[in-house]
Amino acid sequence: MDVLEAIRNRASVRAYTGEPLTKAEIDTLLHAGLHAPSSGNLLHYSVIKVTDQTMKDTLCRICFEQPFIKSAPLVLVFNADQNRNRKWVEQFGGHFHFDGPAYLGKGFCDALIAAQNIVIAAEGLGLGSVYVGSVLNRARDVRQALNYPRYVVPVVLLAIGRPKKRPKVSPRLPLRSIVHEESYQDFSAEDIQNIYREKEAAWQGQNPSGLTGRNGARANSDSEYFTMVRYHQTSIREADREFAAAVREAGFLV
Ligand SMILES: Cc1cc2nc3c(=O)[nH]c(=O)nc-3n(C[C@H](O)[C@H](O)[C@H](O)COP(=O)(O)O)c2cc1C
Numbered sequence: 001m002d003v004l005e006a007i008r009n010r011a012s013v014r015a016y017t018g019e020p021l022t023k024a025e026i027d028t029l030l031h032a033g034l035h036a037p038s039s040g041n042l043l044h045y046s047v048i049k050v051t052d053q054t055m056k057d058t059l060c061r062i063c064f065e066q067p068f069i070k071s072a073p074l075v076l077v078f079n080a081d082q083n084r085n086r087k088w089v090e091q092f093g094g095h096f097h098f099d100g101p102a103y104l105g106k107g108f109c110d111a112l113i114a115a116q117n118i119v120i121a122a123e124g125l126g127l128g129s130v131y132v133g134s135v136l137n138r139a140r141d142v143r144q145a146l147n148y149p150r151y152v153v154p155v156v157l158l159a160i161g162r163p164k165k166r167p168k169v170s171p172r173l174p175l176r177s178i179v180h181e182e183s184y185q186d187f188s189a190e191d192i193q194n195i196y197r198e199k200e201a202a203w204q205g206q207n208p209s210g211l212t213g214r215n216g217a218r219a220n221s222d223s224e225y226f227t228m229v230r231y232h233q234t235s236i237r238e239a240d241r242e243f244a245a246a247v248r249e250a251g252f253l254v
Pocket of ligand 1 (some may be wrong): 010011013014066130131132133134135156170180
């Protein structure tokens, strides 16, 4: 499959046939991740490959019971990881100072770039995938469940499998809302209105406004939906505390 076609036609897949992946497929995916660019080529990340059902069930429970985590034949957890680098550096006379926020950030970059290489490779193999960011909200539980040493924190989880069916490609904001010519061109209230009106039109009735959340809150606009129902302040602040605690528990100086 052409790379651009794979990128343009990709959509998150959250329902899989029960069929397992072959060893060759898994190998191809993991090598696609390994070939991703990496800061200094130091590979400031690691990947936990999970196929054991009990561990998938545990991750599913930790990540707010998103059912595709336990039904996917392959689950990969990507981490910002300075554990291996620290051991290497200290064993061979170097000095370890990759324990601050900047190199935690590099770990996030490396982990996500490798993950996205795998997403595109999966498309190429006719497989489907979906990211799960909840490992970050529940970072301490993930660290414990997967037995992480110091200097390892989860970034994102990928569930991968054979799609039951191909979902439709989701609309995006117009390109001009993301790309700024030469320097940052800040938005007026009118720009914001136009940009988001286009998105809402493109959603063609999939607009979630009006949905009622678990907390009983009802949204009258997308902005209310995404910040007062789906990503409510209480749960986001809880995620902030959890993630900050996990990063400190892992030994990073933040
Ligand atoms: C960092 C990150 C975290 C995500 N977390 C979740 C998640 O927890 N559950 C889920 O169903 N989808 C998750 N997604 C998938 C997004 O919802 C999806 O990419 C977005 O709605 C756009 O749809 P598309 O991937 O089909 O283009 C996540 C995506 C990213 C990049």
